[in-house]
Amino acid sequence: MSERLWDRTRRRVQEEVVDAALALFLEQGFEETTVDQVVAATGISRRSFFRYFGSKEDIVFGDLAEQGPVILAALRARPDDEPIWEALAHAFEVIGEHTSPERGAAIGRLVATTPALRAAHLEKHLRWQEALAPEVERRVGTGGAPAGLVGEAVVATLLACLDAASTVWLRQGGGDLGELRRLTWQALDAVRSGR
Amino acid sequence: MSERLWDRTRRRVQEEVVDAALALFLEQGFEETTVDQVVAATGISRRSFFRYFGSKEDIVFGDLAEQGPVILAALRARPDDEPIWEALAHAFEVIGEHTSPERGAAIGRLVATTPALRAAHLEKHLRWQEALAPEVERRVGTGGAPAGLVGEAVVATLLACLDAASTVWLRQGGGDLGELRRLTWQALDAVRSGR
DNA sequence: GGCCTCCCTGGCATCAAGTGCCAACCTAGC
DNA sequence: GCTAGGTTGGCACTTGATGCCAGGGAGGCC
Numbered sequence: 001m002s003e004r005l006w007d008r009t010r011r012r013v014q015e016e017v018v019d020a021a022l023a024l025f026l027e028q029g030f031e032e033t034t035v036d037q038v039v040a041a042t043g044i045s046r047r048s049f050f051r052y053f054g055s056k057e058d059i060v061f062g063d064l065a066e067q068g069p070v071i072l073a074a075l076r077a078r079p080d081d082e083p084i085w086e087a088l089a090h091a092f093e094v095i096g097e098h099t100s101p102e103r104g105a106a107i108g109r110l111v112a113t114t115p116a117l118r119a120a121h122l123e124k125h126l127r128w129q130e131a132l133a134p135e136v137e138r139r140v141g142t143g144g145a146p147a148g149l150v151g152e153a154v155v156a157t158l159l160a161c162l163d164a165a166s167t168v169w170l171r172q173g174g175g176d177l178g179e180l181r182r183l184t185w186q187a188l189d190a191v192r193s194g195r
Numbered sequence: 196m197s198e199r200l201w202d203r204t205r206r207r208v209q210e211e212v213v214d215a216a217l218a219l220f221l222e223q224g225f226e227e228t229t230v231d232q233v234v235a236a237t238g239i240s241r242r243s244f245f246r247y248f249g250s251k252e253d254i255v256f257g258d259l260a261e262q263g264p265v266i267l268a269a270l271r272a273r274p275d276d277e278p279i280w281e282a283l284a285h286a287f288e289v290i291g292e293h294t295s296p297e298r299g300a301a302i303g304r305l306v307a308t309t310p311a312l313r314a315a316h317l318e319k320h321l322r323w324q325e326a327l328a329p330e331v332e333r334r335v336g337t338g339g340a341p342a343g344l345v346g347e348a349v350v351a352t353l354l355a356c357l358d359a360a361s362t363v364w365l366r367q368g369g370g371d372l373g374e375l376r377r378l379t380w381q382a383l384d385a386v387r388s389g390r
Numbered sequence: 391g392g393c394c395t396c397c398c399t400g401g402c403a404t405c406a407a408g409t410g411c412c413a414a415c416c417t418a419g420c
Numbered sequence: 421g422c423t424a425g426g427t428t429g430g431c432a433c434t435t436g437a438t439g440c441c442a443g444g445g446a447g448g449c450c
Binding site for chain 2: 405406407408409416417418
């Protein structure tokens with residue numbers, strides 16, 4: 001009943017718009033592409049576009065910002081005695097599961113070169129932090145610090161290392177996910193062993 | 196010669212606008228305050244406002260985003276054998292030097308509750324990362340990782356811990372800078388000793 | 391099948407943040 | 421005082437985003 005015609009067409013239209021829009025963005029840049037161009041390329045009305053996406057940035061990020069609970073579930077599924085960094089790193093891998101590395105790299109490059117998208121990207125991280133911090137803090141303990149401090153700091157650090165790794169990874173051409181994992185560990189090691 | 200009347204009035208007008216605008220923001224919120232209201236409260240013209248500030252966010256952050264070189268200089272002034280975290284933490288203290296902790300806390304609260312400002316805040320961190328990463332990497336070495344990885348990761352981690360500490364600090368009421376320093380160290384310790 | 395209800399769509403008007411352009415103006419140097 | 425160069429403010433315009441309303445299609449009910 002909940003999977004009737006409307007829902008299906010909705011999803012189809014959404015995908016169609018995303019594909020057309022991404023093509024435009026990659027060709028002529030995100031800022032340089034206007035919403036009017038996007039809707040012209042798909043036949044949807046301008047008004048409906050903003051009902052589907054809410055903002056231009058949403059085309060690129062989709063519902064990624066709302067995936068906090070999904071990542072949290074992945075984290076909870078990890079054994080309790082696993083080192084926190086490993087558990088977190090694995091938990092975040094669920095995010096990339098529904099996109100090819102190539103598409104991910106293309107979007108990554110777009111984000112890296114567009115201030116507005118970088119900002120949205122970081123906002124997304126904040127949302128993830130809120131979702132994950134409590135569970136992380138349950139695992140590692142507060143260490144005597146006020147509630148929230150350690151959890152937020154640990155998640156934020158992992159995301160920081162992941163971003164640094166992504167930057168280098170994209171510069172190297174992207175594509176190989178194993179390489180991204182390796183870089184993330186190198187960044188994490190450097191942080192943890194830093195004098 | 197470069198400190199003639201124009202420069203002085205420019206600075207005075209700027210301060211006046213910032214004061215009036217911050218009062219409005221704190222009273223009725225950032226998003227809820229329009230640029231037209233701000234210029235109406237100061238007599239300056241709308242057009243001139245955007246020449247002074249470039250964007251509404253700039254009222255709140257001023258030239259903070261461009262202070263990367265200043266922080267870098269402060270970092271360079273630190274002894275070469277000082278542990279990187281200490282050196283960095285001290286270097287960042289130059290940022291707060293020209294504002295009272297109370298004003299800083301008020302702005303911090305404003306930023307924390309306004310998505311657009313949070314995004315700008317994080318963008319600012321990215322700019323600082325770019326400025327500091329090379330010097331940090333010179334100090335700690337690349338550890339065999341590709342150039343840039345370690346520097347970016349270390350700076351980003353420190354900023355992440357500082358943000359986590361700020362969040363807790365603001366929740367506690369703010370005001371005491373020593374407390375903020377203490378919280379930052381606790382966050383950093385938790386990150387470095389995390390299993 | 392006819393009808394009614396609900397929700398989606400698209401068009402219109404509107405708002406707010408920026409930006410380009412141009413004429414009027416003011417400071418500084420001569 | 422006069423000119424040159426930067427400043428100011430008004431205007432129009434672009435772009436993202438939102439409220440409102442009429443029209444229309446899907447699905448349930450008789």
